[in-house]
Amino acid sequence: MGEKTRMFHRKDTRPVRVGDLTIGGSDEVIIQSMCTTKTADVKATVAEIHRLEEAGCQLVRVTVNNMEAADAVKEIKKQINIPLVSDIHFDHRLALAAIENGIDKVRINPGNIGRRSKVEAVVKACKERGIPIRIGVNAGSLENHLLEKYGYPTPEAMVESALFHIGILEELDFHDIIVSLKASDVPMAIAAYTQAAQAFNYPLHLGITEAGTLFSGTVKSAAGLGALLSMGIGSTMRISLSADPVEEVKVARELLKTFGLITNAATLISCPTCGRLDIDLFSIANEVEAYIANLKVPIKVSVLGCAVNGPGEAREADIGIAGARGEGLLFRYGEMVRKVPEAELLNELKKEIDIIVHEFNRTGEIPGRRQHQERIELAQKQAQAQHS
Incomplete structure (x- = not known):
């Protein structure tokens, strides 16, 4: 060649x-x-x-x-x-x-x-x-x-x-x-x-x-x-x-x-539709997208329709929700933080977003992200050690 x-x-x-x-x-x-x-x-x-x-x-x-x-x-x-x-x-x-x-x-x-x-x-x-x-x-x-x-x-x-x-x-x-x-x-x-x-x-x-x-x-x-x-x-x-x-x-x-070529913009992760949906995912995702559209903060927000695959699919999200009939889950980096009544799910997510934005503007860091990256690196090293 x-x-x-x-x-x-x-x-x-x-x-x-x-x-x-x-x-x-x-x-x-x-x-x-x-x-x-x-x-x-x-x-x-x-x-x-x-x-x-x-x-x-x-x-x-x-x-x-x-x-x-x-x-x-x-x-x-x-x-x-x-x-x-x-x-x-x-x-x-x-x-x-x-x-x-x-x-x-x-x-x-x-x-x-x-x-x-x-x-x-x-x-x-x-x-x-x-x-x-x-x-x-x-x-x-x-x-x-x-x-x-x-x-x-x-x-x-x-x-x-x-x-x-x-x-x-x-x-x-x-x-x-x-x-x-x-x-x-x-x-x-x-x-x-x-x-x-x-x-x-x-x-x-x-x-x-x-x-x-x-x-x-x-x-x-x-x-x-x-x-x-x-x-x-x-x-x-x-x-x-x-x-x-x-x-x-x-x-x-x-x-x-x-492509990871911008560092001052918020990212929304939302799942496609399926028969497991018990919440109005479309309207929630659209409202969250509008809420974070002008943020100059590199926050990752996840809006998912159910708790089956949700947290695992959005384990890189700084904050997210997974909906279910009656109540949903609020989670960070794939780990559940707490259960929230369905009617309060969107407002609770917005509050958490505001807290993260405030902390980023104060410290220059997304709270919890560095520790999350450290956990990933440790898990990767342990996996490599076991298979070497």
Whole structure:
């Protein structure tokens, strides 16, 4: 077999500063979204960004398609708490105006804004202010010479496009670069990002473009981005949905939790339905999910329908309930704490969650988790000793 091609893991990529964030060079994956408002409408744009911030968005992009939008950047920046990215197409003057007004990152394809002097002007302005550039390759808008060469959008064509734009910036000694290679076709996007991770060490911005509505787009994005995240690819991501952008952030946080790539979010464990259910599991699980949705605490909460498999299935939960007719069980790490009347089950769980959150905010630790991990490690050592 031939030698395996090296692939740059996200933690081995070049760190790029964006405002007060660093993208690349670590295992952290930054969550971003894009405003749906007219950027020149400062009030509406700021209001939407505040909603995104509250949901956990770390970086937000706005379209800068005219000079009014570019001028609005200055006032928007004054009223928000996360870095702001400008989305620029073709007109380098809009990029220069956004930079002048304090933008934190520019999304632009240097090959699409005209003669070299225009590119040099944008790069010079970015260099002077320490502003990075995202090269945004899209399967739907590849250069004509690449379509002629490959006959159709392909992963290879997308990577070649990225390398072309990277080359323009590198010739000008500019290296604060982030790259995206978006396609609506999931296998194509996975292949393009994988090949890009083998071709260069600039951090990658993940996304499946035109993914779809809240339901279908979530499934599509989870399939594509989940595959890439599992390979260590991607330093920032946007879930693109035809929905309220706050939903994009919620899905992104949930996806990152799945891979253990986020440490300030609560996780809900709930069981599927079966004939043993004696409580209204759906409504309880939904209410608990809403209760913990905005917690910036890495608590694991379990809501299970019965006591047969429940505690064992959720032995990693910091707190959980298993329902039964008349009464249910409150448990931690698979061990029963006490029995609770069915009518009080939900309120008791919320009280326990509040206690854990309070203790975490006070001490920086989830109460009981360290001891639980120590018990696991001891049990594993004992098992290994018995079978060695």
